[in-house]
Amino acid sequence: MTQSFDAAMAAFAPPLPLAVALSGGADSTALLLACARRWPGQVHAIHVHHGLQAAADAFQAHCEALCARLQVPLAVCRVDARHAAGQSPEDAARQSRYAALAEAALQAWPDRPMASVALAQHADDQVETLLLALSRGAGVAGLAAMPAQWQRLGLPWFRPLLPVEGAALRGWLAAQRQDWVEDPSNADQRFTRNRIRAQLLPQLQAAFPQFRDTFARSSRHCAQAAELLQEVAETDLAAVGNPPRIAAVQALSAARQANVLRHWLRVAHGTTPAAAQLEELLRQVAACTTRGHRIHLKLGRGFVVRTGALLGWYNP
Template sequence: MILELATLAPALEPHRQAGRWFVAFSGGLDSTVLLHLLQRFCGEQPAAPPLVAIHVNHTLQAAAADWERHCARVCAALGVPLLQRQVEVDTAGSGTEAAAREARYRVFAATLRAGDVIFLAHHQDDQVETLLLRWLRGAGVRGLQGMPATRPLGTGSLSRPLLAWPRTALEDYAQRQGLEWVEDPSNTDTGFDRNYLRHQVLPLLDRRWPGYRGSVTRSARQLGFAATALDRLLPAPPPCTSRLGDPGVPVASLLQDAGIGWLVLQQWLRDLGLSTPPRAPTAEFLRQLQVAGGSPELAWNGGCLRRFGDAVYLLPPVVEMASTDRGQLAPGAPLALPGAGTLELEPAGDGPGIALGAGEFLAVRGRRGGERCQPLGRAGRQRLKKLLQEAGVPPWWRERLPLLYLGEELVAVADLWLCASPRTLAAGGSGAWRPVWRRNTSASPD
């Protein structure tokens, strides 16, 4: 099938109502072809969404600045606005390719607004390479579906309209249109698994089975149907949350056959919009769940899971605290708490509250150890540690818990308890305020 605007248009039609169209533009052959096609489509369709190119400079190559300038020249010639973003790629814990991809997709997700679409130039050869790599790494039914043609990304969506065409079709289009592009020298480095497949393995397959691309992608499509059926048949775990709102899944839902437990966990994480952890550490995590007691933990690039009581919870992001001082809290001035959401004061009305005079504020601190509180309406002061344990507050929240002081007197433990004090009033009234803690219980930092 020849790649031309008329043959690509049906893949673009479902996105005609998008707010904006973005195209990921590296300056290479694939993205240059896609940008050129989208620019032509928008030129012929006045009602098409506005088109914007995004170039992400990973600062990994000596020629990165030259590529950036090349992209600017191409976009200027086509009359397409260009967003240029530079990222730092952290390769700790993952390979360079994976880390660069994660950094790039974070930029895309942060750029999209609700209703926006970003187009990526992955083609049929990319799909085949992805499938073979996943197969060699032991992927299951879902992984062997390959890259989806569309999927959510941030508050918008991602589309890959070129998946039906092999790279040769893109090369043919570029030559017919007289396009210019840059070549990334790392694409010939067979030290990378994908490049080894591309340059060493796939040419051998092509000589023996020239139609392998279509066969492999058909298999992926069939596995996609199977995965969809599996999702519909697999019972969803009953929802649960921790005392402070962390999303969780009952341990009992995971203590089935190891394969079923893995599928349930995968489905739950996908429903939360998260990537799934690698198979080997997940298998070990599920094995540890079988052992009574203990708090096994599973951390990966997409988040962190930990058992607490009878459930496994998704932990909030880890944030290092330089000191126990968190700031000051006054009526009408919400306080951002890194890694813990926001804290503010609302009128207490007839309910319990803290009496504050004009100009008074509360000091917000983290735990230092040894704190005591007599919850309003209860007898006797108790150690805060015991109160938290009795209330089932998860361990990962105990150190980031905001404590409210009036002078040196502890008057509130977040919005969990008001501590008995001449300044805490059971009946509230004028000038009384109650703390409200809006916690961040997602896997993303505040």
């Protein structure tokens, strides 16, 4: 259920010292302010300078002034967030940001590396993430949206504000008489997330006032389903082998074939097939009943091939 800002922060108990990812926006400004007050001397801040827009220097200046006033150590990381061919700009920025945050948390203060990292996404961000996943036809792993706690790059990460509405967070900041900087790109409705925020969320609020709670509950159900699918996939991959034996894969139900092959491609070869690619692979596996049947199928960054009785992989 959604909570007040104070209630969400009261429930937050991370390992200390804590690094707070500080963009300069309202969400991360509120998170840093609350954490610095609660754990004086135990909180550091990390600001990632993407260099993607003219306002980036103003974000850094706000972060430096805020941290100086709060007497919170600040690390500023400059990253190259340019996206590769076929990669979205948002994904490129996100991946570079996580890598920079982890590196700073562990290395910026070598005499006292951080024990955990906190991010400031809130309930509205969670809804936007879920709607984006639905718009892309995501499976249960995508519909699980953002976890409140997870492990990444050797650190525990937390999102303590996921139960808090964006308006409640800004109301708390206003009551503290604390300013923040607005990212001008948030008003650019060429980005799908911004269109969701500006156009869909007000309509959902009018039609379904409790939508944040019900959407979050659906995401939790999807997270549980994704965990079960992961467990089944691990069990099935151990049974069919790595690389998989074609006959053993064929002995599984269609749903388990798809689940184990997706898992094999992800964990063994770092690629995630599109739905159409996976469907074609399943069709090829089902048709593989003679020695002469050949499989040579483009999937992600490489090819799935038949090698005798096994499915193989190569990346040219």
